[in-house]
Amino acid sequence: MKKHLLNRRALGFLLVLGVTVSLANTASAQFRRNPVVSPEIHADNRITFRVYAPNANEITLSGDWIGQGKTEPLVKGDTGLWTVTVGPLEAELYGYSYTVDGVYTLDASNALVKRDGVRNISFFMIKGKGSDLYEPKHGAKGMLSKVWYESPTLGLTRRMYVYTPPGYENNSKETYPVFYLLHGGGGDEDAWTELGLTPTIMDNLINSGQAKPMIVVMTNGNPDQTAASIEAPAKLPGQEVPGPFGMANKKFEESLVKDVVPYIESHYRVKKGKENRALSGLSMGGWQTLNTTFDNPDMFDYICVMSMGFVKDSPFGLPNNGEGRGKDIDALKKANPKVYWIACGKDDFLYDSVVNLRNTLDEHGFKYKYVESTGGHTWTNWRIYLSQFAPVLFK
Numbered sequence: 001m002k003k004h005l006l007n008r009r010a011l012g013f014l015l016v017l018g019v020t021v022s023l024a025n026t027a028s029a030q031f032r033r034n035p036v037v038s039p040e041i042h043a044d045n046r047i048t049f050r051v052y053a054p055n056a057n058e059i060t061l062s063g064d065w066i067g068q069g070k071t072e073p074l075v076k077g078d079t080g081l082w083t084v085t086v087g088p089l090e091a092e093l094y095g096y097s098y099t100v101d102g103v104y105t106l107d108a109s110n111a112l113v114k115r116d117g118v119r120n121i122s123f124f125m126i127k128g129k130g131s132d133l134y135e136p137k138h139g140a141k142g143m144l145s146k147v148w149y150e151s152p153t154l155g156l157t158r159r160m161y162v163y164t165p166p167g168y169e170n171n172s173k174e175t176y177p178v179f180y181l182l183h184g185g186g187g188d189e190d191a192w193t194e195l196g197l198t199p200t201i202m203d204n205l206i207n208s209g210q211a212k213p214m215i216v217v218m219t220n221g222n223p224d225q226t227a228a229s230i231e232a233p234a235k236l237p238g239q240e241v242p243g244p245f246g247m248a249n250k251k252f253e254e255s256l257v258k259d260v261v262p263y264i265e266s267h268y269r270v271k272k273g274k275e276n277r278a279l280s281g282l283s284m285g286g287w288q289t290l291n292t293t294f295d296n297p298d299m300f301d302y303i304c305v306m307s308m309g310f311v312k313d314s315p316f317g318l319p320n321n322g323e324g325r326g327k328d329i330d331a332l333k334k335a336n337p338k339v340y341w342i343a344c345g346k347d348d349f350l351y352d353s354v355v356n357l358r359n360t361l362d363e364h365g366f367k368y369k370y371v372e373s374t375g376g377h378t379w380t381n382w383r384i385y386l387s388q389f390a391p392v393l394f395k
Contacts, residue, residue, distance in 0.1 A: 014310045036081070038109040039124050045088035045122070048376055055081025056100050057105030063096035064378040065089055068349050071099070079340045091128025092380050093197070095121040111266075114194050116379075117186035118229065121137075124272045132196050132204075134388055139207035142335065146201050146322040148227075149263045153255040158220060159227035160260065160270070161189050163199050163207055165213035175269045177276040177394040178215045180256070181386075182285025184307075187219040188228040190324065194387075212276075217264055221285055223251040253292045257299065275338070275387075278302035278393050282382045283350070287311075290357075294328035304341040304389045307348050307377055309357030339392055343371040343385040 011336055038050040051059055051074060060071035066086075074082035095114065099104050104115060114123055115124040144166045151158045165176065181198065183191035192198045196230045198216060202335035226232040265272055279300040281289040286308025293303050310325075344354040361368060371388065375381050 029332075036109045038107055040198055041124065041126060042087075044084055045091075045126055045216060047087050047089060047126075047129075048083060048085045048273045049074065049098075051082045051098060051100070051107070052080060053082060053100060054084070058101055061086075061096060064092075064094045064380045065375070070377045086267075087300040089126055091126045091130035091132075093123060093125045093131055093134055093383070095123045095195075095379065097121055103254045114269065115190065115230070116195060117188060117191070118354040125395070129145075133201045134383070136200055137204055139203070139205070140201055141203050142166050142206070143169060144193060151259040153254050154223050154251060158225050158259075159231065160187055160220060161193055161218040162298070163202060163216040163218070164268070165215065167201065167213065168269075172269075175271045176213055176215050177271050177278070178261075178264055178268075179280070179302075179390070180216060180217045180281075181259070182219060182221050182281030182288050184283030184285055186280075187284075188222065188225065190228050191216055192218040195387060196383055199218065200384065201383065205390055207386070212394045214390075214394060215264070215268055217260065219252075219256065219260055221252050221281070221288055223227075223249070223255065237273075250291055250295075253288050254296065256288070256292060256295055261299075274299055274301045274335075276301075276394065278304075278339075280304035280306065280389060281308075281387075282306040284309055284387075285379065286331060293334055294325060297328070297332040300335050301338045302393050303337055303355070304339075304343065304385065306343045306382055306385050307345070307350055308353075309342070309344075309350065309353035309355070310360055311350070311353040312356060323339065325360070326364065329361065329366055330350070333364060333366045338367075340368040341371060341385075341389055342368055343373070343381075343389075345373050345375040345377065345381045347374070348381075 036050050036052050038048070044050065047059055053059060059074040061074060061084055062071050062087070066072060072084050072086060074084045076082050095116070095131040096107070098107065104122060106120060110122045110124065112123050113120050125134065142163050145162045145164070146160050148157055148164050167174070168176065181192050183189070198218065198345065202211065202216060206213050220227060261277070261303060264270060268274070277300045279289050279292060283306070286305040289303065289305050290308065293300055346350055348354070358370060371385065373381050373384060380392060
């Protein structure tokens with residue numbers, strides 16, 4: 001009986017050992033197998049994208065460098081591997097995605113993913129002068145805090161991100177100017193850190209002496225949200241903010257002035273007064289920047305509108321913000337902000353609205369600086385504008 005039992009145990013051990021060895025061999029084979037490399041950055045800054053999808057009928061590539069609504073087709077090889085090579089591209093951080101038989105998808109071969117509002121995107125970076133500010137360097141680092149605050153204007157507890165510059169925590173007497181930075185439609189308070197790389201850019205600019213130490217406040221511009229959807233539960237019935245769109249009802253602009261600025265100035269060591277406040281935003285945030293500064297001409301001395309202007313025939317259902325704004329423009333002109341920037345890519349789908357804004361300001365003799373870049377409605381441009389605008393603040 002004992003001999004029979006031992007034989008059974010030995011047989012069981014051998015079976016387990018065999019399965020283990022088999023799994024180990026399979027795993028080892030998987031790691032030894034050449035994976036699909038995508039994206040592959042070549043020495044001349046051309047980029048090759050690859051997708052293994054033998055049963056797919058059509059695959060296209062969308063990317064920041066291609067243009068709004070445009071795509072590049074991938075070509076299918078005999079093995080079922082689809083490829084396309086683009087470029088060469090300038091040194092930058094680029095987001096991209098695929099559409100496989102009509103379905104949006106990420107690059108399964110690329111572990112680098114960022115969240116852009118309600119969607120995720122794959123990304124890669126080409127190193128060089130154009131992306132130099134995007135990499136952490138030696139030197140002191142600022143601190144990024146996720147701050148919850150009460151917004152009586154919106155009837156919500158909300159979240160914003162607050163960047164304090166290097167040295168803020170160790171110097172209890174120093175006070176700082178404040179830069180309020182607004183995201184675009186579909187984004188949230190995470191956008192300027194996740195996609196805009198604001199903390200790293202600001203660290204590098206401040207440590208190199210290109211920008212003055214400042215606090216940067218990145219809010220959630222959606223007036224019906226407490227915070228990013230991945231952080232906070234869906235809004236409850238009755239919490240919806242009235243109006244056709246949160247972007248159009250100007251409730252966020254009201255809360256920025258009545259809730260956000262007072263909170264920052266009562267909880268952080270800041271320099272007060274319009275000469276110590278800056279406001280900038282992209283797209284929807286640009287619209288909110290226009291509204292806020294026209295309605296509060298004596299509040300901000302440094303203003304930058306990115307990728308937004310006076311929209312005619314708006315695809316978002318927005319009114320033409322130029323209509324009836326003559327007195328507001330004159331009031332802001334009288335307030336005489338130290339810096340007023342307008343920045344837009346020449347291929348941006350909102351380019352015509354920027355032309356309309358500039359023409360209207362010209363009619364009123366309102367002075368501004370215009371920055372036009374290549375490319376369209378992309379984070380590639382907005383990071384560049386931030387890198388250019390921050391160094392002129394509070395000087």
